[in-house]
Amino acid sequence: MLVFVTPHQFIDNICKSLVGKVRSDAEAISLIKGMEVKIEGPCLISTYISEQLGINCSVLMGANLASEIAEEKFSEATVGYGNNREIAEQWVQLFTTPYFMVTPVQDVEGVELCGTLKNVVAIAAGFVDGLDMGNNTKAAIIRFGLREMREFCKLLFSSVKDDSFFESCGVADVITTCFGGRNRKVAEAFAKNGGKRSFYELEAEMLQGQKLQGVPTAREVYEVLRHRGLLELFPLFATVHEICSGCLPPSAIVIYSEKKPRLPV
Numbered sequence: 001m002l003v004f005v006t007p008h009q010f011i012d013n014i015c016k017s018l019v020g021k022v023r024s025d026a027e028a029i030s031l032i033k034g035m036e037v038k039i040e041g042p043c044l045i046s047t048y049i050s051e052q053l054g055i056n057c058s059v060l061m062g063a064n065l066a067s068e069i070a071e072e073k074f075s076e077a078t079v080g081y082g083n084n085r086e087i088a089e090q091w092v093q094l095f096t097t098p099y100f101m102v103t104p105v106q107d108v109e110g111v112e113l114c115g116t117l118k119n120v121v122a123i124a125a126g127f128v129d130g131l132d133m134g135n136n137t138k139a140a141i142i143r144f145g146l147r148e149m150r151e152f153c154k155l156l157f158s159s160v161k162d163d164s165f166f167e168s169c170g171v172a173d174v175i176t177t178c179f180g181g182r183n184r185k186v187a188e189a190f191a192k193n194g195g196k197r198s199f200y201e202l203e204a205e206m207l208q209g210q211k212l213q214g215v216p217t218a219r220e221v222y223e224v225l226r227h228r229g230l231l232e233l234f235p236l237f238a239t240v241h242e243i244c245s246g247c248l249p250p251s252a253i254v255i256y257s258e259k260k261p262r263l264p265v
């Protein structure tokens with residue numbers, strides 16, 4: 001049983017170094033929140049691992065700030081699996097502890113994309129904090145973000161289940177990351193500096209070797225949407241990338257009224 005947990009920026013090289021060295025009956029699980037964007041289109045990390053190594057790959061996502069788990073404070077997580085319930089049960093058994101409750105969900109794409117996309121929402125929440133906008137604004141940003149997460153998931157995979165958004169991988173991870181995560185923290189500093197210090201510089205200074213997932217994910221999501229001509233339908237995701245890349249000021253995160261998405265609510 002192979003557990004993959006690394007910033008998604010490095011998965012390409014890690015998989016390449018493992019090709020030909022893994023048994024075909026090995027089972028993998030990815031805890032990685034992010035995705036790959038190839039010329040052919042977006043590729044989930046679990047799919048990428050599966051294709052590169054020729055093995056099945058499940059996912060584990062959830063409201064899981066590492067520092068709190070290390071202190072054995074209670075939290076829960078979601079195992080997303082494809083067809084094999086038995087394997088899912090094995091992963092549940094492996095990860096479950098008295099302070100870590102794991103629930104299996106047969107929706108690998110929905111679970112993984114929730115974990116991936118919530119990092120973009122957390123960047124938006126950090127901007128709002130850096131601008132001292134207050135709790136109502138942050139709650140609105142979280143709601144817009146959840147709505148765009150749902151629409152983006154369904155755009156890529158019509159099989160994604162609505163119920164997955166109410167598991168730990170969905171709304172719970174959005175909440176914990178928007179209040180206590182590294183993406184939020186660095187985005188707050190970015191906004192406080194008026195966008196004058198880059199994410200690259202702030203990440204190096206504030207995280208000391210740890211890696212943000214939200215900034216590259218916002219770019220990857222943007223590429224997918226631009227390629228499909230759908231940027232207008234995802235104003236929050238698009239604006240986050242445009243702010244991160246310096247095209248818009250951090251204050252653009254709340255200039256939302258004229259950009260109201262034409263999505264069903």
Ligand SMILES: NC(=O)C1=CN([C@@H]2O[C@H](COP(=O)(O)OP(=O)(O)OC[C@H]3O[C@@H](n4cnc5c(N)ncnc54)[C@H](O)[C@@H]3O)[C@@H](O)[C@H]2O)C=CC1
Pocket residue numbers: 005006007008010031032033034064065066067209210211212213
């Ligand atoms: N830290 C957290 O609270 C949580 C993290 N995750 C996810 O887990 C994944 C890993 O995150 P973290 O453990 O926080 O990582 P991190 O941000 O602490 O990054 C450090 C890790 O990356 C490795 N690394 C650095 N440069 C590398 C390179 N060139 N090639 C390969 N590996 C390299 C380091 O050895 C180290 O293990 C991410 O996708 C993250 O979203 C999920 C839930 C919670």
Ligand SMILES: O=C(CO)COP(=O)(O)O
Pocket residue numbers: 033062063064065066119122173176177180181182183184212213
């Ligand atoms: O994924 C996480 C919590 O579930 C961690 O989020 P950050 O990477 O923003 O710290």
